[in-house]
Amino acid sequence: MPNNNASASNNMNESTRASIPSLQTTRKSATNSTQTIVRADNVNVFYGNTQALHDVSIDIQEQQITALIGPSGCGKSTFLRCINRMNDVIDECKITGQITLNKEDIYAPSIDVVSLRRKVGMVFQKPNPFPKSIFDNIAYGPRIHGIAEDKDDLEEIVVNSLNKAGLFSEVKDRLHNSALGLSGGQQQRLCIARAIAINPEVLLMDEPCSALDPIATNHVEDLMWELKENYTIIIVTHSMQQAARVSQRTGFFHMGSLVEVGQTEQIFQNPVDKRTHDYITGRFG
Amino acid sequence: MHNEDTLNQKNRNRSRILADFRFRAYGILGLVIAGSALLFLLGNIFSTGYSAFQQTVITLEINLDEDRLGVTSTASPEEMQEANVAKVVKQSLYDLFPEVKKRKEKRDLTKLISLGAELDVRDMLLLKPESIGSIITLTVPVSSDADQYYKATLTGEQFKSRLKENQKQWLQTLIDNKQVIIKFNIDFFTQADSRYPELAGIGGAVVGTIYTLLICLMISFPLGVAAAIYLEEFSRDSFMTRMVEANINNLAAVPSVIFGLLGLAVILNIFGMPRSTPLAGGIVLALMTLPTIIIACRSAIKTVPPSIREAGMAMGASPIQVTFHHVMPAAMSGTLTGTIIGLAQALGETAPLLMIGMVAFIASVPGVPTDPATALPVQIYLWAESAERGFVEKTAAAIMVIIVFLIVMNLLAVVIRNRTRISNK
Numbered sequence: 001m002p003n004n005n006a007s008a009s010n011n012m013n014e015s016t017r018a019s020i021p022s023l024q025t026t027r028k029s030a031t032n033s034t035q036t037i038v039r040a041d042n043v044n045v046f047y048g049n050t051q052a053l054h055d056v057s058i059d060i061q062e063q064q065i066t067a068l069i070g071p072s073g074c075g076k077s078t079f080l081r082c083i084n085r086m087n088d089v090i091d092e093c094k095i096t097g098q099i100t101l102n103k104e105d106i107y108a109p110s111i112d113v114v115s116l117r118r119k120v121g122m123v124f125q126k127p128n129p130f131p132k133s134i135f136d137n138i139a140y141g142p143r144i145h146g147i148a149e150d151k152d153d154l155e156e157i158v159v160n161s162l163n164k165a166g167l168f169s170e171v172k173d174r175l176h177n178s179a180l181g182l183s184g185g186q187q188q189r190l191c192i193a194r195a196i197a198i199n200p201e202v203l204l205m206d207e208p209c210s211a212l213d214p215i216a217t218n219h220v221e222d223l224m225w226e227l228k229e230n231y232t233i234i235i236v237t238h239s240m241q242q243a244a245r246v247s248q249r250t251g252f253f254h255m256g257s258l259v260e261v262g263q264t265e266q267i268f269q270n271p272v273d274k275r276t277h278d279y280i281t282g283r284f285g
Numbered sequence: 286m287h288n289e290d291t292l293n294q295k296n297r298n299r300s301r302i303l304a305d306f307r308f309r310a311y312g313i314l315g316l317v318i319a320g321s322a323l324l325f326l327l328g329n330i331f332s333t334g335y336s337a338f339q340q341t342v343i344t345l346e347i348n349l350d351e352d353r354l355g356v357t358s359t360a361s362p363e364e365m366q367e368a369n370v371a372k373v374v375k376q377s378l379y380d381l382f383p384e385v386k387k388r389k390e391k392r393d394l395t396k397l398i399s400l401g402a403e404l405d406v407r408d409m410l411l412l413k414p415e416s417i418g419s420i421i422t423l424t425v426p427v428s429s430d431a432d433q434y435y436k437a438t439l440t441g442e443q444f445k446s447r448l449k450e451n452q453k454q455w456l457q458t459l460i461d462n463k464q465v466i467i468k469f470n471i472d473f474f475t476q477a478d479s480r481y482p483e484l485a486g487i488g489g490a491v492v493g494t495i496y497t498l499l500i501c502l503m504i505s506f507p508l509g510v511a512a513a514i515y516l517e518e519f520s521r522d523s524f525m526t527r528m529v530e531a532n533i534n535n536l537a538a539v540p541s542v543i544f545g546l547l548g549l550a551v552i553l554n555i556f557g558m559p560r561s562t563p564l565a566g567g568i569v570l571a572l573m574t575l576p577t578i579i580i581a582c583r584s585a586i587k588t589v590p591p592s593i594r595e596a597g598m599a600m601g602a603s604p605i606q607v608t609f610h611h612v613m614p615a616a617m618s619g620t621l622t623g624t625i626i627g628l629a630q631a632l633g634e635t636a637p638l639l640m641i642g643m644v645a646f647i648a649s650v651p652g653v654p655t656d657p658a659t660a661l662p663v664q665i666y667l668w669a670e671s672a673e674r675g676f677v678e679k680t681a682a683a684i685m686v687i688i689v690f691l692i693v694m695n696l697l698a699v700v701i702r703n704r705t706r707i708s709n710k
Contacts, residue, residue: 086595086598086599089598091521091522114601114602114603115601117598117599117600117601121599121600122595124592124595124599128590128592128593129596130593130596130611131593131614131615140600140602141601144600144601144602144610145601191596194596194600195599195600198600198601
């Protein structure tokens with residue numbers, strides 16, 4: 001895809017440079033027997049006439065936590081929402097390039113958005129439980145996808161999901177109370193439980209802790225550590241400490257391009273790009 | 286310098302507090318004026334209309350004499366219709382006042398009771414032919430003039446009665462004998478319109494209104510909600526949808542008589558629906574209510590936070606599932622409130638119903654929505670045109686009935702709103 005804006009050559013350089021640590025990662029992760037589950041290839045996103053993402057290419061490894069960091073408006077959330085096609089609803093949003101999930105192009109005409117979202121769950125910035133009971137919140141996904149065979153099965157799924165989200169002991173006596181009565185941190189863990197109730201392969205988290213206090217944040221981060229045994233997690237975060245704490249790999253976005261991606265320690269201790277270095281050391285953003 | 290500043294500050298604070306106080310005083314004044322205007326209006330209607338809920342009746346002993354009736358107990362229903370019931374009813378009155386001999390006086394005497402007496406006797410004959418030949422006791426309404434005179438004597442109100450002096454005397458005798466009493470007017474709620482005020486009831490109009498509103502609801506609610514959902518959730522922003530939106534907003538402001546004309550031209554003349562019926566009236570009112578419901582439903586949908594939609598979509602719900610599982614339950618209370626307000630508006634509409642002929646004089650309670658009927662506001666309009674004193678109180682009473690209807694509907698809106706809000710929690 002030919003680039004015709006001024007920063008094009010600059011971009012190209014970055015992606016070459018960024019590809020070096022990513023090669024290392026692949027080698028390293030090969031020993032961990034992980035493999036690429038989501039691959040983005042030259043993804044461009046346009047909102048009307050403004051381009052929000054420029055040629056983003058990234059490989060996301062299975063059963064790892066990948067953190068996407070960067071200043072506000074850098075396009076990291078936009079990229080995240082491309083992975084489960086949440087941008088589809090925006091009329092003037094146009095996407096070029098390719099994103100694959102398990103080697104399948106998710107923007108291919110044959111792909112059903114509903115079944116894609118069943119495989120790629122999402123947790124949002126603000127906890128957004130449905131205005132229903134705690135039980136119904138978790139049971140909603142299994143119900144619409146016909147996952148549970150009978151009532152007992154459904155109950156088991158709900159209890160399991162709440163257990164995995166570390167919420168069951170707190171809510172087991174009030175499963176049929178409104179989810180809106182929970183605290184912010186509990187609501188967010190409920191949203192995570194809801195997302196994993198349909199057993200997705202990838203879990204997208206869009207600043208899941210930005211509305212939570214430090215204790216609730218801690219809860220959610222612990223939860224992510226446990227969940228990564230079974231799920232691939234991509235988290236967008238404003239907090240560099242959080243990215244450093246929870247992720248194995250980190251990608252740095254700036255002005256709509258993916259500047260650098262690599263092992264988290266490498267990004268934070270030895271960034272290749274100057275902009276990454278400046279951002280991490282707090283010179284801008 | 287510093288002191289000056291605080292002095293300024295103090296002055297400013299005081300004037301702010303005064304402004305605040307003045308504003309509140311204006312608000313309370315406004316409420317008092319509005320409240321007293323409402324009280325005056327309601328008081329006026331109530332004081333005029335409450336007497337319509339009572340009716341003066343007379344207990345008559347009627348001798349169902351075969352000779353006077355001209356039929357026997359074995360007569361067919363057709364023959365019963367021909368029976369001379371007027372004669373036996375009049376005779377029962379003559380028996381009460383044997384001193385009345387002159388033809389003219391006799392006629393004055395019979396004018397004290399309502400024509401309804403004869404109708405009641407005829408019904409009796411059709412129902413129980415075996416009673417012919419016996420003496421029956423029947424309570425029948427007195428004529429409107431007598432009714433008004435008696436009610437006025439009870440309240441001490443002075444007015445120029447149409448009763449003659451001798452009629453007043455006879456009536457007074459009957460009152461003293463406890464043969465004429467005043468009782469709750471149940472017929473007002475069960476009977477349809479009549480040319481005689483003492484027989485006219487609101488029942489036909491109430492049933493007609495209920496049918497009309499039900500048809501209006503059944504058409505406008507599903508159509509309105511579907512249109513609102515499409516416009517809010519599915520349509521893309523195009524020239525067409527913007528045109529549709531502008532037209533819906535304009536339709537809400539179109540005078541209702543225009544909808545009546547449309548109904549006359551299209552529903553009656555092209556589709557050939559029966560004239561003067563709740564069916565046609567309901568369709569016309571549905572057209573009128575539709576924009577209200579669409580606008581209310583759309584604004585209710587707009588207030589549903591996008592995060593709920595995103596949550597549903599991220600769980601893999603299809604657009605239809607997101608709409609019906611998450612958006613509509615949250616928007617339902619607003620939609621229902623808007624619908625009931627639209628229906629309440631339709632309840633008060635007269636002009637479109639006049640255009641499609643629901644203004645006709647209908648003397649029977651409609652059985653099905655395709656029977657000719659009238660509606661409450663039209664009934665009020667019809668009665669308000671009549672100069673007779675009997676109809677003046679009926680008009681006010683009908684207004685009270687329509688106000689009760691409105692209050693019940695608004696209470697329903699409040700109850701529904703609270704219910705749906707609780708179930709959301």
